[in-house]
Amino acid sequence: MSKSNKKSALNEQPGVEEPAMISSKSAAAIKARRQKKIEINELLHGLKQQDRSSLSRAITLIESTNPSDSEKANALVKSALPFANKSIRIGITGVPGVGKSTFIEALGLELVARGKKVAVLAVDPSSTLSKGSILGDKTRMEDLVKTNNAFIRPSASGNSLGGVARKTREAIILCEAAGFDVILIETVGVGQSETAVHSMVDFFLLLKLAGAGDELQGIKRGIIEMADAIVINKADKDNLKAAKLAKVEFNRALHLYPQKSSGWTPKVLLSSALHAVGIIEIWEMIETYKSTVVESGYFESNRRDQNAYWLMQTIEERLKSDFFNKPTMKAALQEQIALIETGKTTPFAAAEHLLSLE
Numbered sequence: 237m238s239k240s241n242k243k244s245a246l247n248e249q250p251g252v253e254e255p256a257m258i259s260s261k262s263a264a265a266i267k268a269r270r271q272k273k274i275e276i277n278e279l280l281h282g283l284k285q286q287d288r289s290s291l292s293r294a295i296t297l298i299e300s301t302n303p304s305d306s307e308k309a310n311a312l313v314k315s316a317l318p319f320a321n322k323s324i325r326i327g328i329t330g331v332p333g334v335g336k337s338t339f340i341e342a343l344g345l346e347l348v349a350r351g352k353k354v355a356v357l358a359v360d361p362s363s364t365l366s367k368g369s370i371l372g373d374k375t376r377m378e379d380l381v382k383t384n385n386a387f388i389r390p391s392a393s394g395n396s397l398g399g400v401a402r403k404t405r406e407a408i409i410l411c412e413a414a415g416f417d418v419i420l421i422e423t424v425g426v427g428q429s430e431t432a433v434h435s436m437v438d439f440f441l442l443l444k445l446a447g448a449g450d451e452l453q454g455i456k457r458g459i460i461e462m463a464d465a466i467v468i469n470k471a472d473k474d475n476l477k478a479a480k481l482a483k484v485e486f487n488r489a490l491h492l493y494p495q496k497s498s499g500w501t502p503k504v505l506l507s508s509a510l511h512a513v514g515i516i517e518i519w520e521m522i523e524t525y526k527s528t529v530v531e532s533g534y535f536e537s538n539r540r541d542q543n544a545y546w547l548m549q550t551i552e553e554r555l556k557s558d559f560f561n562k563p564t565m566k567a568a569l570q571e572q573i574a575l576i577e578t579g580k581t582t583p584f585a586a587a588e589h590l591l592s593l594e
Contacts (some may be wrong), residue, residue, distance in 0.1 A: 458533075467514075
């Protein structure tokens with residue numbers, strides 16, 4: 237064999253062609269994806285470590301209206317799902333002044349004393365003019381907010397039906413992933429549809445006042461039909477007699493409704509949240525409810541139905557958002573509004589025209 241045919245380790249071998257230069261735009265996209273993954277992993281790790289700071293940051297992310305945060309928020313919630321669904325979710329509603337915040341604090345303190353971890357998602361009403369909210373629930377629950385096993389997150393209701401913040405359902409999942417086993421959701425309670433909160437909780441509690449003249453009004457509004465329990469609050473001192481009479485009236489009213497699909501018969505109880513009276517009995521009733529519906533299978537089936545409901549709601553919200561945010565649609569909408577104002581078309585004909593542009 238000639239020397240020229242001998243192979244040497246020193247001989248230069250054909251290599252792989254050097255890749256074309258990555259564009260700055262592609263490099264930025266890759267960096268953004270890596271940064272997003274790191275951020276989500278950090279937040280998820282914090283949630284699993286039950287770090288309240290991470291939980292606050294995570295909820296802020298899902299509440300963001302910035303389109304660039306939407307993908308990260310969805311990825312975070314999806315990553316948190318395997319660690320969620322281990323709590324009981326309780327919706328609490330009632331008219332302003334019924335004592336919701338005081339009641340929630342009394343219930344929360346009782347649960348913390350029992351070794352529970354309590355998350356309160358309190359929804360503050362937003363001004364229809366300024367769009368602002370006070371977000372003062374932490375001030376109203378000053379004792380509960382100081383406890384290590386409680387987390388209070390006030391959020392602006394925005395224009396959500398039933399006074400439920402737009403991302404409350406996702407916030408529930410994050411709180412559960414952070415180890416909270418009781419989730420309390422306080423709604424605005426100003427007479428709007430309460431369907432939204434009812435469709436994201438396991439137990440729906442309605443707070444009422446005695447002698448407020450709303451016994452029949454409550455029946456007319458139909459909210460009692462959704463309630464798993466009615467609590468007559470501020471049942472103390474001179475108001476105790478009126479509260480007992482109201483309890484009788486509401487018990488009679490409950491018999492007018494057909495049996496609930498859960499098989500549970502709604503109860504009417506008295507409480508004085510200010511003096512922590514009746515709170516233990518209310519929690520024991522909720523525990524009885526949970527054990528009853530878990531045994532019957534309703535607890536899980538109800539959550540499956542709620543997931544399907546929120547799937548449809550999310551699709552509707554996305555379609556609506558996409559429809560109105562198209563630049564061409566914005567211009568066409570203004571044209572139709574001008575025609576309506578000058579009497580050249582009707583709202584219904586205008587809607588048909590806009591939908592036909594799709």
